[in-house]
Amino acid sequence: MTRLTSALKASGYQVRGIHAAIRALSTDLPVTAVESLSQLPFVESISTDAVVTAEQTPAEPSTLRGTLGLTPASLSGIGVGVAVIDSGLEASPEFGDRIDGFYDFTHNGGKSTTPSDGYGHGTHVAGLIAGDGSLSGGRYRGVAPKARIIGLKVLDENGAGYTSDVIAAIEFVTKFKSRLGVDVINLSLGHPILEPAATDPLVQAVEAAVRAGIVVVAAAGNVGVSAATGQPGYAGVLSPGNAPSAITVGSAQTFDTNGRGDDRVANYSSRGPTWYDARPKPDVVAPGHGLVATAAKSSSLYLNNPSLRVENAYLRLNGTSMATAVVTGTVALVLRSNRVAFPSGPSLTPNAVKAILQFTALPVRNDQGVPYDVLTQGTGSVNAAGAMDLAAHINTAMPVSSAWLTPTVNPWTVIDGQTLSWSESIVWNDAVGFGPVLSVNQPAWSTNIVWGTDDNIVWGSDDNIVWGSNIVWDDNIVWGSDDNIVWGSNIVWGNTLLGSLYGTSVTWGMTVDDPTRTVWGTLNGSATSSGSTLTAP
Numbered sequence: 001m002t003r004l005t006s007a008l009k010a011s012g013y014q015v016r017g018i019h020a021a022i023r024a025l026s027t028d029l030p031v032t033a034v035e036s037l038s039q040l041p042f043v044e045s046i047s048t049d050a051v052v053t054a055e056q057t058p059a060e061p062s063t064l065r066g067t068l069g070l071t072p073a074s075l076s077g078i079g080v081g082v083a084v085i086d087s088g089l090e091a092s093p094e095f096g097d098r099i100d101g102f103y104d105f106t107h108n109g110g111k112s113t114t115p116s117d118g119y120g121h122g123t124h125v126a127g128l129i130a131g132d133g134s135l136s137g138g139r140y141r142g143v144a145p146k147a148r149i150i151g152l153k154v155l156d157e158n159g160a161g162y163t164s165d166v167i168a169a170i171e172f173v174t175k176f177k178s179r180l181g182v183d184v185i186n187l188s189l190g191h192p193i194l195e196p197a198a199t200d201p202l203v204q205a206v207e208a209a210v211r212a213g214i215v216v217v218a219a220a221g222n223v224g225v226s227a228a229t230g231q232p233g234y235a236g237v238l239s240p241g242n243a244p245s246a247i248t249v250g251s252a253q254t255f256d257t258n259g260r261g262d263d264r265v266a267n268y269s270s271r272g273p274t275w276y277d278a279r280p281k282p283d284v285v286a287p288g289h290g291l292v293a294t295a296a297k298s299s300s301l302y303l304n305n306p307s308l309r310v311e312n313a314y315l316r317l318n319g320t321s322m323a324t325a326v327v328t329g330t331v332a333l334v335l336r337s338n339r340v341a342f343p344s345g346p347s348l349t350p351n352a353v354k355a356i357l358q359f360t361a362l363p364v365r366n367d368q369g370v371p372y373d374v375l376t377q378g379t380g381s382v383n384a385a386g387a388m389d390l391a392a393h394i395n396t397a398m399p400v401s402s403a404w405l406t407p408t409v410n411p412w413t414v415i416d417g418q419t420l421s422w423s424e425s426i427v428w429n430d431a432v433g434f435g436p437v438l439s440v441n442q443p444a445w446s447t448n449i450v451w452g453t454d455d456n457i458v459w460g461s462d463d464n465i466v467w468g469s470n471i472v473w474d475d476n477i478v479w480g481s482d483d484n485i486v487w488g489s490n491i492v493w494g495n496t497l498l499g500s501l502y503g504t505s506v507t508w509g510m511t512v513d514d515p516t517r518t519v520w521g522t523l524n525g526s527a528t529s530s531g532s533t534l535t536a537p
Contacts, residue, residue, distance in 0.1 A: 001025055004042055013028065013033070021204075023044075024204075045199045048194055063254060064128075067263075069415045074385070076336075077130065077147035077329065078336065080184065081150060081182045082329075083151075083184070084129065084152065084186045086125055086155060086186070086188060086189065087159060088155070089153075092123070092296075093135060102153070105153060105168050105172075106153055110168060117299050118298075121188070122155070123295065123299065124296075124322075128291060129149070129325045130144050130332070135311070140292045142329055143384065144329040144332035144336075150181075154169050157299075166205075170185065170205040173185060174214065182214060183215060183331075184214065187219065187240060187324070188321035190240060197239075200242070203240050203243040206218070207245050211245075217327050217328045218240050218246040219241060219248075219323070219324040223268075232271070233271070234271045234272065237271070237274050249286055249288075249324045249382075250271070251286070251289055251322070252286060252364060253290070254290075258416040260418070265366075265376050270320065281375075283358060283427065284357055284358060284382050285377045285378060286323040286324075288321070290316060291316065293317075293322075330357065330382050331353055333387070334348070334388055337389075338392060341391070345397035346396050349445060351444050351445055355426050358378065359425065360413070361379045361383055363377070364377050364381050374427060379423040379425050393409045401443075403439060
C-alpha cells in the first residue's frame, strides 16, 4: 500500500485510514479521479465507502426469553465477551460493571473513551444481548444477562457513519481479540450489496475476524418488502450479511406468545439469495419484532420518540437488528454451555456455532401451514435452549473425524408445553445437509475455513447432495450459470442488480410456494451507485 499512499499524496489526496487486514485504505477523492486511479498497476479494486445509518419503527409488545426456551435457571453467558459495533453504548444499571471497554471510531480513531450513545440503537442492541433487566424486576432481561460488553461506536448521534469506520472497528477487535476477550461480534447494520463478496471490503473484514476465531453475527436487513407495493420480495440481503462465514439473521414475529405455532417471518425481513454470488441467506431467523430493551435516555431515539418508550427505562423496536442481537446473545449462551460441560477443551469454532444454531433451529410456517423456504428463514428460528443442549454434548477435544457427541442428543425441545422438532439441517454453500451432520468432528467444525468454499466436503449420507460448482439437490434445484434467476414459476429476474433491489426491475408480490422448484445461477450484471447507504436494520 506504500505505492498507493504515495500516489494519492502526490495528487493532493489524504489517506483517511489504513486497513491492513484486508490490504486496503480509505480516502476522499472526486469521481473524476476514480478512473485514473483504477489504471494504476498496484490497485486491485475500488469500493464505495458507503454512508451508514440506523433506522427503527414502532413496535408491539413481545416476549423473548420464554419463546427461546430460556428459564431463570438457564446459563447467563458469564465470561463471554461480545463486541457491539453500533451507535455506541450508554452506561446503565442494566450492564453493571460488565462494560469492559468503549472505543469511538467516529471522532477519535478508535481511542478508548467514556461510553456514550447519542443515537440509542447500540444501547438497545446491547440490552437485548446482555441487559440484566434490573430496571424492570427482570421482566426485560436480555438473552445472556451476564455476558461482558465491549462497545465500539461507528455511528454518530444522527445514526450515520462510514463503512470504513465499521471496517476499522472490526479490524481493531480482530487484532486485539485476546486482550479484549472478545468471542462474538454483533453487526446490526448493513448496506446494499455493491459488489461480489470476494471484493467487498466489509465482507473481507468479517471473514478475517472469523478466521481469527470470532463468531460474527450480522443482520439480513429490512428490505423484504417493496416500498411501492408493500408486497414481499427476494434478494434484499444487505452487506455484510452476504459474508459466507457470518451468521446472517432475519426477523420473526412471535405475537407476544411463548409458543412457536403462531410465529411468522416478518415481511420486512430481507430474503436471499445474495446479489452477485446468489448464496442462500439468511442462515436463521430470530425474534426481532416488538422487542423491549435498555434505552439510552440521553439519545435522540429516546428523546424524540416518546411512543417507543417503555417504563421510562426501555425502548421497543422492530427489525433484523434486534433479531441479530437475540442470536448474538444465544451464541454467548452456546459458548458458555460448551465451556461449562468441557472446560479443558478448545472453544467451539465459528463454523461449529453456526452449524449448531442451524441444526437446532425450529422451522417456521406461514399462514397456510407451509414451512417458509430456505431463502426466507434459513433453517428456521433460533432455539436457544436446544442450541445450548447440543453444545453441552459436543466434546471439542475429540480428534477430527471422530465422534464428538457424548452422549446422543434428542433432536427436539419443549417450549410452552409443546415438543418441537429441530430442523436437523445445515445449509452449506448451495445445498442443504440433513441427518447426523453434527455427530462427527468434521474438518469444517475444527478449523475456521471460509464457510461454503470447500467444494470437497460432503456431510451425512444423503446422496442427493453434490458439492461443487454446479449443484443438484434432489434433482429439483439446479445451480448453474444462467444469467437469470427464477423462483418456482413466479419470479423471474434478469441480470440487473442494485437498481432492481428497490423496485425498478424486481417482480414483487410473488411467493416461493414450492422450495423444491428453485433455479438460479450467477449474476453477471453491473451496478452503479451514488450516495448509497449502510443501514442499521
